[in-house]
Amino acid sequence: MGADSLVKEKLLLEGLNCPSCASKIEAKVGELSEVNESKMNFMMKTLEVKINVNPGEVIDKIAKIVDDIEPGVEVKRTNQTNLNKKKKLTLEGLGCANCAQKIENRVNDLEEVVKADLSFALQELSIEVNEAKVLSEVVTTVREIVHDLEPDVIIKEDEDDCCGHEHGHSHSQEDNNELKSEGIRIGIGAAFFVAALLLKLSFVGELALYGIAYVIIGGKVLSKSARNISKGQIFDENFLMAIATIGAFAIQEFPEGVAVMLFYEVGELFQDMAVNRSRRSIKSLLDIRPDYANLKEEDEVRKVDPNQVQIGDLIVVKPGEKVPLDGEVIEGESMVDTAALTGESVPRKVKQGEEILSGMINQDGLLTVKVSKEFGQSTVNKILELVQNAASEKAPTEKFITKFARYYTPGVVFGALALAIIPPLVIPGAAFNEWIYRALVFLVVSCPCALVVSIPLGFFGGIGSASKQGVLVKGGNYLEALNSVQTVVMDKTGTLTEGVFDVAEIVPEGDWSKGDLLKLAAQAETNSNHPIAQSILEAYQGENIKSDEIDNYQEIAGHGLKVTVDGKEILAGNHKLMEREDINYNDRIDSSGTIIYVACDNEYVGYILISDKIKEDAKEAISGLKRLGVDKFVMLTGDNKQVAQSVADELGLDDYYAELLPDQKIEKVEEMLNRSDDDQNLIFVGDGINDAPVLARSDIGVAMGGLGSDAAIEAADVVLMKDKPSNLIDAINIAKFTRKIIWQNIILALGIKGIVLILGAFGSATMWEAVFADVGVALLAVLNAMRITRAKGE
Known part of the structure; x- marks a missing residue:
């Protein structure tokens, strides 16, 4: 049966805690005639299968196999429970941040919707529903909501966009054309306005010229306002500007009415240009998706969509091309640029037998690559999904502004109404004209666009900027949390140390020789994949060890x-x-390193000392984090106390805990979390594979060496792609810079709006100042937010 007809299923095995049972389940499921492929991920408790018949029946068989091997484990279909409940829509032409917020709110109010997030920066709406069967109906309703609020927006479902790069280019061109036409329209209206100012005309002639200018400039605003009012949507910027400027005409302030509309539209035009530029800047950070793959079939090489390439296929990567899929180099060697994945500017060399990852750029050699992962599971696709989905994880500040915007505009509008009516009624001699004018100033200032636009752009820009530095942050909530880090807890092996082990000493006991000791250790470690086992096997140069000679292999967790x-x-x-085994051994060894004791038939044979080098930037990372305000550094390790103390002393750590099992690491983190302040966060930094449970439990889980590691990307909140602990300094610096810019925008917007509101109430501010407090401040806030995309971690 062809690969096209296979059904992929990802099953979650809840309660699976036995690695040996997981291996048995994988093998047993793979033996089913209906199953083409079976892959177990024990850390994530998932089983991926390719099925060639009706999935329902086969999954029942798999559930029975699981129950036989590991009773009590529950099998769930993640495809049905998650994927079929989610949909992503692209809203092309969505230029109004306030409307975007209304769309998100109304979609979230739908009974069937669990969660809806609209990324204004990416113009993408992500929807999750409570039942897969209602998804299609909900999408139809969402389309109606969007067209209700923004009729000109074009809605595309995620599968519609097959040519991301080309589509993005054409969409950008459409935006530019629309902005040009808007500029021409405003320019024509401005010409009539200038003519009305310069020419000395009668009242009727003056009204006519100002009227023509007003309709040309403000016609779009007036029509939108009328349409929204007919649908019961009153409190938006179109309505406010329409009322304010019509009110100016009503009290015969014609020049000011036209001028306010003109400057509002000019401000909106510049704001749209700034937002589009910011979007392009953010999207350029994600421009690492490969457009095609060169599939090699016998003597022919043809260009295909990366999604069409299967595991095991051969692809050719030419100089200057992006590597489209993860795989192994089987022919050729070249320098590759990894900057798009890691932010590392120095190219690295790849040759035959080495792994190469999608998103890298081949610089000078011709490479033939055997594909190891389908495009959906490739490194570049996972990074793209992670960064794009990060927009849906909103930071507390962003959530606050969303709530604030709901009440701010109606509050100011009712304040304007009170200002127009109450003073003329209670203050002797107060003229309605004067107080209505002051109320109109309130209306112009009342739009919260400066905050609604700039703050989401700020957080998304921060996430994008961090990705350029090789730091993947899963959401604005984690980016903001990095600002309040009190304690950093680190794993030792692979985090503070290289994780590359070498045999430093071989010390036999009594009549045993070094060769005997090393051979016995190698025989014991033959079936282990642990890095220490691999270092012993590399040091052993004797005859091959046959696996059929080995019986009763038993791995004792935390012991050996x-x-x-x-x-x-x-x-x-x-x-x-x-x-544990009552072996009389030498326990007085004064050496820094991991000690492997060996015994044979209850007789102590000797020990092997394994060394692991501390990472070059580990000390720099600790000192840099201290400068950023981190109070406490703790190391957790399964290694012995002597090694742990040596590393802790060299790096200047505050505390360490040694000889810990994985569950004991969680206990230590729990203790520290219980002792820490509520407003301070604890970071755990680990390798993302062995430490997945601790990464999940900490306030912020940071995975080291995420490049190509699925478990790291799944388990952590932040992934350091360069495998350098010092990148945590970059992450916190970007987080702090993002927060600084965002609070600048909040203070700028609310401060200027507050000042103009007060001045307007006392009659000292005109509508000119009010327009600046609205669109002018919004433009400044967007431009300020764009600085984040150029932020450096240093």
């Missing part, structure tokens, strides 16, 4: 290994294993 080889029982592990 017990195996039987040719009738001999071999123990290889830490001091806890020796004590």
